[in-house]
Amino acid sequence: MASRMMVNGMVVLEKIIMADTYTKRLQGLLGRKGLEDKEGMMIVPCNSIHTYRMKFPIDVLFVDRDNIVVKVLRDFRPGRMGPFVFKSHFVMEAEAGTFAGIEKGDKLEFK
Secondary structure, X not given: OOOOEEEOOEEEEOEEEEEOOHHHHHHOOOOOOOOOOOEEEEEOOOOOOEOOOOOOOEEEEEEOOOXXXXXXXXXXXXXXXXXXXXXOOEEEEEEOOOXXXXXXXXXXEXX
């Protein structure tokens, strides 16, 4: 399992929490008061998210099977339903502001 996420040679996340089972995907970030610096969650498979019952805003990257970002949501507030992103294979979530500078078309690397 990858422990860090990089974009354009820069480390963006140092710790990745995997949500790769039905139960883990269902739980997601619900119940957490926040994340540590450079910590994020990978939800796979995933092409839509919500922030109902969450306690903090997040940045969201929808990513295809080639690790290319197909949609970015910034400062996505609690209590909202996100879009359905047909091309998305997985989603990366982190505290709002973590994915500043990452744009649609960027390629993610995992090490």
